[in-house]
Amino acid sequence: MRRLLITGVSGFLGWNIARLARHEWDVMGTYFSVKRQIAQTAFTAIDTGRIDLTDFREMREMMAMVKPHAVIHTAALTDPNYCETHADESFRINVEAARNLAGLCGDREIPFVFTSTDLVFDGTQAPYREDDPITPISVYGEHKAQAEMEILERYALAAVCRMPLMFGRRSPSHVSFLQWMVDKMERGDRLPLFKDEYRTPVDAESAARGLLMIARSALPETQEEEERPPISGRLHLGGPERISRYEFGLLVQEIGQFPNARIDPVNLGDITLAAARPPDVSLDSSRARKLGYDPLPLRAALAQILNITLPQPPATDEEDS
Numbered sequence: 001m002r003r004l005l006i007t008g009v010s011g012f013l014g015w016n017i018a019r020l021a022r023h024e025w026d027v028m029g030t031y032f033s034v035k036r037q038i039a040q041t042a043f044t045a046i047d048t049g050r051i052d053l054t055d056f057r058e059m060r061e062m063m064a065m066v067k068p069h070a071v072i073h074t075a076a077l078t079d080p081n082y083c084e085t086h087a088d089e090s091f092r093i094n095v096e097a098a099r100n101l102a103g104l105c106g107d108r109e110i111p112f113v114f115t116s117t118d119l120v121f122d123g124t125q126a127p128y129r130e131d132d133p134i135t136p137i138s139v140y141g142e143h144k145a146q147a148e149m150e151i152l153e154r155y156a157l158a159a160v161c162r163m164p165l166m167f168g169r170r171s172p173s174h175v176s177f178l179q180w181m182v183d184k185m186e187r188g189d190r191l192p193l194f195k196d197e198y199r200t201p202v203d204a205e206s207a208a209r210g211l212l213m214i215a216r217s218a219l220p221e222t223q224e225e226e227e228r229p230p231i232s233g234r235l236h237l238g239g240p241e242r243i244s245r246y247e248f249g250l251l252v253q254e255i256g257q258f259p260n261a262r263i264d265p266v267n268l269g270d271i272t273l274a275a276a277r278p279p280d281v282s283l284d285s286s287r288a289r290k291l292g293y294d295p296l297p298l299r300a301a302l303a304q305i306l307n308i309t310l311p312q313p314p315a316t317d318e319e320d321s
């Protein structure tokens with residue numbers, strides 16, 4: 001079996017990728033600050049190792065030991081507000097580590113899939129295509145944009161995947177914003193949600209399938225079998241629908257059937273946070289769709305995650321006969 005290295009497997013997306021990948025790959029995942037005990041009990045089906053990816057020597061030794069056939073890099077500092085006030089720390093993991101890992105993959109000529117973000121855009125010209133000019137307005141967005149550029153300079157065959165807002169099942173140590181919403185709805189707590197902030201969210205399992213498709217495409221045997229070039233360069237893995245945070249909350253309330261939910265529509269201007277928030281970073285993901293990326297519709301994804309069976313549409317006369 002081919003060996004896949006997933007950095008940040010203790011994180012929300014990394015864990016979702018590992019759950020799918022282990023059926024097809026020999027998976028090795030890295031964690032950092034999660035307690036060893038949690039990592040060992042939570043990720044029993046895959047090999048894990050602790051590493052600080054900001055330490056280049058550790059990274060090089062890990063690559064020499066694991067000898068992966070492909071790498072999906074999800075480890076990052078992902079909270080834009082934290083990055084805004086801890087710019088040096090953000091730079092070391094979000095730019096330097098990403099660029100160094102791309103370089104090591106380039107030396108070995110193995111697939112390298114990087115998870116960037118829709119926050120490389122300022123949110124005034126959506127929907128965004130891959131070749132639209134990048135205009136980040138936060139430290140996190142700036143660092144991801146710089147990482148994208150340096151990665152592709154180091155290794156032109158790298159795939160730089162811009163991820164949208166993601167939701168899904170909680171990993172043993174990280175949650176998505178969906179759990180925050182659900183917890184508040186269950187408790188009947190006030191839930192302020194922006195009605196003027198638009199995204200193209202996707203469930204983490206669909207995103208993971210897309211990232212695995214890209215990693216697989218660049219393996220030499222896949223290219224021989226399918227006679228098509230590896231997927232590389234910039235790629236948008238957005239969800240199928242553009243929706244505001246507020247509308248998303250209403251959808252969660254409807255599908256999850258939370259009678260106590262108290263959703264408050266608010267505007268971006270009503271709340272001050274450390275990092276500036278772009279109003280609309282919806283992604284045009286048609287390039288990825290043409291290559292086989294097929295994310296679930298939001299309703300179906302939410303129903304799956306919340307364990308709800310959606311009512312079937314009434315059968316038509318044709319189906320009856």
Ligand SMILES: NC(=O)c1ccc[n+]([C@@H]2O[C@H](COP(=O)([O-])OP(=O)(O)OC[C@H]3O[C@@H](n4cnc5c(N)ncnc54)[C@H](OP(=O)(O)O)[C@@H]3O)[C@@H](O)[C@H]2O)c1
Pocket residue numbers: 007008009010011012013014030031032033034051052053054073074075076077078093115116117118163164165166167173174175
């Ligand atoms: N979640 C989203 O909605 C979203 C949207 C757009 C883009 N993205 C991108 O998708 C990727 C994954 O995001 P996520 O939400 O899954 O992140 P996450 O849950 O915050 O997980 C981050 C991971 O990075 C690891 N990590 C942090 N610092 C490290 C270091 N110095 N050395 C080694 N590992 C380190 C963490 O390990 P420990 O937990 O063990 O410390 C954790 O496994 C990131 O590149 C992010 O920018 C996410």
